[in-house]
Amino acid sequence: MSPSRALKIFFRRMFCLGPAKLCPLASVRILLCRLMGIQIGSDVYIGFHVELDTNFSELIEIGDHVTISHRCTIVSHMATSVATPLQRLYPPSAAPVRICDGAWLCVGAILLPGVTVGENAVVAAGAVVDRDVPANTLVAGVPARPVKTLSL
Ligand SMILES: CC(C)(COP(=O)(O)OP(=O)(O)OC[C@H]1O[C@@H](n2cnc3c(N)ncnc32)[C@H](O)[C@@H]1OP(=O)(O)O)[C@@H](O)C(=O)NCCC(=O)NCCS
Numbered sequence: 179m180s181p182s183r184a185l186k187i188f189f190r191r192m193f194c195l196g197p198a199k200l201c202p203l204a205s206v207r208i209l210l211c212r213l214m215g216i217q218i219g220s221d222v223y224i225g226f227h228v229e230l231d232t233n234f235s236e237l238i239e240i241g242d243h244v245t246i247s248h249r250c251t252i253v254s255h256m257a258t259s260v261a262t263p264l265q266r267l268y269p270p271s272a273a274p275v276r277i278c279d280g281a282w283l284c285v286g287a288i289l290l291p292g293v294t295v296g297e298n299a300v301v302a303a304g305a306v307v308d309r310d311v312p313a314n315t316l317v318a319g320v321p322a323r324p325v326k327t328l329s330l
Contacts (some may be wrong), residue, residue, distance in 0.1 A: 187232050190213075190232040190235060191298045195210070195230060195232055198228075199228065207290045208224060214235040215236040216230060216238045217236070219240060220242050222241075222242070222245075223246065224245075225249070226248045227249045227271075229251040231253045231254040231291050233255050233272075237272055237274045239277070241280070244278075244282070245267040247286075247303075250288070250289075252275055254272055254274065255270070255273075256257070256271055256272075273291040277294075278313070281301075283302070284303040285303060287302070287303065287322075288305070288307065289301075293307050296313030296314070296315065298328065299311045301317055302317065302318035302322075306322055307322045309321075312324065314327060314328045
């Protein structure tokens with residue numbers, strides 16, 4: 179990793195994500211997440227202790243009127259951090275994560291790299307999303323699977 183990239187990641191962790199996890203002001207949490215390079219629409223709520231990918235923050239896109247509840251985790255890359263034969267099986271990769279307008283991630287939801295959560299979809303508490311979530315759909319469980327269509 180180049181020194182400038184390492185510095186960027188350090189800045190995101192130390193001065194953006196760290197404070198954002200605990201800051202009592204919701205608007206400041208959003209500002210700090212934007213400073214990380216995350217694309218965030220209007221009227222968005224991000225709760226406390228939310229884990230957001232600091233290596234590829236710019237691959238996270240959050241639409242308008244989205245709620246991200248406490249302790250959610252959104253990762254946009256995968257890589258083992260040390261040399262291991264597993265790297266042949268799981269080479270480093272990154273993929274965009276999109277959360278469309280009106281969606282709600284309930285407390286503790288986890289989004290894996292490359293997924294899109296559709297408009298007005300709900301990810302239930304504790305769910306692990308490993309594939310796209312259709313619009314107007316509640317998904318739940320590990321792995322997250324559709325539970326019902328939401329009539330809006
Ligand atoms: C998703 C949620 C809002 C429930 O929505 P709902 O439309 O009322 O869903 P229901 O209660 O009708 O549940 C539908 C099915 O999904 C299941 N389900 C609901 N939440 C689930 C979860 N977190 N994990 C696994 N299954 C879940 C229910 O057991 C039910 O299954 P069944 O049909 O076999 O009985 C709620 O479960 C949830 O996750 N709340 C978290 C709230 C939160 O994050 N608060 C933080 C502050 S914003």
